[in-house]
Amino acid sequence: MGALFADDLDGGHFCTAAVVRSADRDVIATAAHCLDHPDTTVFAPGYRDGEAPYGVWRLTDVNVAPDWTDGRNPDDDIAFATVARQDGVRIEDVVGGFPVATEQPDDVxxxxxxxxxxxxxxxxxxxxxxxxxxxxxxxxxxxxxxxxxxxxxxxxxxxxxxxxxxxxxxxxxxxxxxxxxxxxxxxxxxxxxxxxx
Missing domain, CATH: 2.40.10.10 (Trypsin-like serine proteases)
Incomplete structure (x- = not known):
């Protein structure tokens, strides 16, 4: 889990995201409304007190629902994005990842x-x-x-x-x-x- 920034740590964080398990070990989850500018968004897992202990990871691709793209439907305000490797290393190999669980009970x-x-x-x-x-x-x-x-x-x-x-x-x-x-x-x-x- 970490913070999303515009370009680098100097700009201040504006949203939160988390690494989730994936085949290529490179996927994060966040709200779709957090990724209006994916080309300049970076992810700092474990961010604390101005430090990014696990590095700063640049987004490479974003998956959002068509209904979010077309009309910003709040029912589709979730996104999954991939992040670039750092020196050949995948983010999930550095910090791990959460499994994804749908179909939860109403009062989970x-x-x-x-x-x-x-x-x-x-x-x-x-x-x-x-x-x-x-x-x-x-x-x-x-x-x-x-x-x-x-x-x-x-x-x-x-x-x-x-x-x-x-x-x-x-x-x-x-x-x-x-x-x-x-x-x-x-x-x-x-x-x-x-x-x-």
Whole structure:
């Protein structure tokens, strides 16, 4: 898990992302609205206090749903992106990756890890979720303010969602949202995680 920056660490972090397991060991998950400028976005796993202990990784490709591209549908506010190798090394070999878990129960308990834009260390919150709608999940957690978009929602150590969706993930720090990870999200994940050919 780490922070997303524009170009380098000097610009300040604006979203959160997490490495997920993949065949090429190079995929991260975040909110689709965090990747409006993928050509200049970099990922710093384990970022803390101005330091990137596992390096800074440049994005190479982004997988988002057509309904996100065409109309920014909040039900599709999830993205999977690949990152370039560093000196032939893949990111998952350096930091590991979370499995992806769809089809979670309505009240699944998750742990949310994210970087508010005002802090240089991540926050953590665990709580039961509930369905806000058939396509949106909500959680009550304090302090998940701007910058925590894209934060992984982990159920038993597996990615069950990312902070985003309805109202861009929420308009007050105490209540956050995630699009329900269903068939569309699973297809995006497979496109990113399994190389073509």
């Amino acid at each position: 308990t998750v742990t949310v890890l994210g970087y508010p834009s005002t802090l240089d260390a991540p926050l953590r919150c665990s709580n039961a979720t509930g369905l806000f709608s058939p396509t949106q999940r909500r959680i009550d957690c304090p302090d998940l303010s701007g910058g925590t978009s894209g934060s992984p929602w982990l159920a038993d150590g597996a990615l069950a969602g990312v902070l985003g969706g309805y109202e861009g993930g929420g308009t007050v720090p105490e209540v956050s949202y995630s699009a329900v990870m269903g068939d569309q999200a699973l297809e995006l994940y497979r496109e990113a995680a399994v190389p073509a050919g």
